[in-house]
Amino acid sequence: MLDIQHVTFRYKKQNILEDINFSVKTGEHVSIIGESGSGKSTLLKLLYGTYDLNKGHIYWKDEEILGPKFNLITGPDYMKYVAQEFDLMPVISVSENIGAFLSNFYPEEKQERIKELLEVVELTPFSKTKVKELSGGQKQRVALARAIAKQPEVILLDEPFSHIDNFKKQSLRRNLFKYLKKKNITCIVATHDKDDVLSYSDKMIVLHDAKIIANNTPQYLYNNPENKLVASFFGEFNEIDGEMVYANQLKVVEKSDVIAVVKQSYYKGHYFLIEAEWNEEKVFFEHPEKLNLNQKVNLLIKK
Numbered sequence: 133m134l135d136i137q138h139v140t141f142r143y144k145k146q147n148i149l150e151d152i153n154f155s156v157k158t159g160e161h162v163s164i165i166g167e168s169g170s171g172k173s174t175l176l177k178l179l180y181g182t183y184d185l186n187k188g189h190i191y192w193k194d195e196e197i198l199g200p201k202f203n204l205i206t207g208p209d210y211m212k213y214v215a216q217e218f219d220l221m222p223v224i225s226v227s228e229n230i231g232a233f234l235s236n237f238y239p240e241e242k243q244e245r246i247k248e249l250l251e252v253v254e255l256t257p258f259s260k261t262k263v264k265e266l267s268g269g270q271k272q273r274v275a276l277a278r279a280i281a282k283q284p285e286v287i288l289l290d291e292p293f294s295h296i297d298n299f300k301k302q303s304l305r306r307n308l309f310k311y312l313k314k315k316n317i318t319c320i321v322a323t324h325d326k327d328d329v330l331s332y333s334d335k336m337i338v339l340h341d342a343k344i345i346a347n348n349t350p351q352y353l354y355n356n357p358e359n360k361l362v363a364s365f366f367g368e369f370n371e372i373d374g375e376m377v378y379a380n381q382l383k384v385v386e387k388s389d390v391i392a393v394v395k396q397s398y399y400k401g402h403y404f405l406i407e408a409e410w411n412e413e414k415v416f417f418e419h420p421e422k423l424n425l426n427q428k429v430n431l432l433i434k435k
């Protein structure tokens with residue numbers, strides 16, 4: 133178990149993280165979300181032992197994770213951290229980068245392992261390409277493969293698919309997260325992308341104003357978004373009488389007391405997102421067809 137106890141951290145005078153407490157069981161997949169600058173990357177760096185804590189403790193099993201005051205080399209050997217800037221060797225090939233930390237005493241096993249990892253990140257055709265000749269997204273995939281090459285007990289991923297195009301992202305995400313679950317690797321992901329969270333995370337931690345404001349399963353937080361920050365992570369929403377109502381929970385009906393005036397229809401593929409005005413406020417709802425400007429519609433919440 134990874135145990136984070138009363139962690140407080142500041143870069144200069146301002147607390148970036150304040151009294152942070154949570155635990156992650158072995159093999160669990162946890163997402164850290166929050167606005168830009170809320171401290172997600174900093175938290176991953178603290179888990180990796182990059183900085184000394186101002187207060188608190190971090191343990192993996194019975195071992196305390198300590199910062200540079202106590203360790204010459206950052207990062208325990210059972211942990212891997214894939215930062216937003218990947219630290220690869222540009223003039224050697226993709227395969228050589230992935231295999232860089234694998235033992236040369238077992239050359240056949242090493243080649244087998246590299247082959248398996250190339251398949252996980254879908255880079256088999258690039259195995260002999262020099263890393264400096266790859267695109268940003270391809271480099272990110274090499275960094276991910278390299279991080280899991282030696283099978284860490286814990287992997288920390290900072291925006292792991294940020295450079296990867298939508299064509300590849302879905303399958304890569306499935307491959308990687310399935311692989312980590314199969315190998316029982318504990319995984320902590322800092323992300324802005326709900327698709328990283330909804331189908332894969334056991335828990336989701338929300339950071340705001342240096343604190344954890346929610347820590348629960350994605351299903352629970354989706355169904356009970358207590359505040360705007362959580363609701364906005366999952367999609368377009370309205371605040372109606374203090375309650376968060378997703379755009380897909382607001383329906384056009386024959387009769388209701390809520391009469392809104394359509395202002396805009398946005399094409400979204402299998403539906404339109406409609407922006408309308410009600411009581412001089414904007415409301416958003418989903419509708420199967422485009423609606424006309426200034427058309428009046430009756431709305432009802434249906435959860």
Ligand SMILES: Nc1ncnc2c1ncn2[C@@H]1O[C@H](COP(=O)(O)OP(=O)(O)OP(=O)(O)O)[C@@H](O)[C@H]1O
Pocket residue numbers: 143144148166167168169170171172173174175322
């Ligand atoms: N090395 C540093 N020195 C001083 N302040 C820093 C340093 N790194 C980050 N910060 C500040 O700490 C805060 C948290 O930054 P952090 O990178 O952890 O946020 P984040 O949630 O990961 O953001 P993003 O989603 O944009 O990646 C920000 O206000 C940032 O400016």
